[in-house]
Amino acid sequence: MTILNARNLSLEEVQRLFGFQEQYKDSFSPLLSLEPLLESEQYELLQIRDDFRRYLTTGKVSEGQVKFLVLAPLLRLAGFYRYPIEIRLEENIAEIEVEDEDVIIKGRMDILACSKAKHTIANAYFWVLLIESKNSQIDISTGFPQLLTYAYKGIDNQQSVWGLATNGRSYQFVYIEQGNSPIYHLMPLLNFMEPPRAVELLQVLKAICQM
Template sequence: MVQAIRSSEVSLEELESHFGLTLTENPAFFPEWQAPDLKLTESEVQRLNQVKQHFRYLLRQPPVLEGAVKMVVLSPLLELAGFYEPPFQIRSEAEISISSKDPDTETVVRGAIDILVLMEKLWLLVIEAKMSDFSLTKALAQALSHMLASPEAVTFGMITNGTDFVFLRVNTEETATYSSSRVFSLLSPTNELIDVLTILKTLGQKIIKTS
């Protein structure tokens, strides 16, 4: 009998048991986030400082809703990363369906979430929550399920609740394996949007080279 699970309800344990997904802590698996060689321009840094100021203003008027996060934080990041220009193609509200490989205990994960997909290789998920401090861990399994459904063997992801950001890498070439970056936060004393944009641009360049 086929067991159907909504992607919004899937757990890491289910992805591990039904789809063989495993976590690796090998730093060589996901080097793109750790020490990018790319340097931002002074104008880009100034723009990111402005974005952080706008976000701080939003925090004074809770709840911080998903739509506001997209306008104030995510949209400038995508623009500065060059994702609104060719060859990138953005689509949203992606629907996915993945099936486990075991025919005796087949499990299907289906779902549609408000997500941005760039060339099938980079998935950006904005957590829909009433408060910006909604934990990224709540969306980790959901993001991984969508990345597993991608036709590309190697995919990258970013989850954000507007305050925090975490990057993911999934490789399904042999066994389904994933790793994550550390969490970058707008509540940090320094402007970690600089790190976030640097990683996004690094991933964008990598996607172009491998497309």
């Protein structure tokens, strides 16, 4: 039996092991309905972006800083801290094990948002959003193998799940769904430093939270 760490897998290996098929979508609709932001939300969004920009100008922003400076306030603003959503972090998420024939893949996701009001077929909390974060100088595509590995475990019990890979500046949402060959849909890439895309980012997070 071969034991692998999800952090060390390439996207090619994940696609081969789990049979993932990649597709692109040029819009978040019809999967999500994006609603206009309140003026207060737009103001707070601007504050989050300006705080993060100040750190970017000094050089690399670490993965921990990305979580603290950007992800935490964005998730709060989008409603992820309110019932029935529960946020779980890496240190309090049980290690994920994915077994494929003679290979076991282990790892822990960075952030998991689940719903305590909705259950899967295995009577577990419904996974709403998986997040894999990197430092500001790492390409977000390096987070795809881990994100897809953990999502593959999640779609054992539910039809689909949303994923997000980010380095604080760039945000790549991925919609992962079951199938004979599971599919992951790459959604439009959003740059947090561009005002229209920052607004769209918060709209997407709010829509996922309210599903």
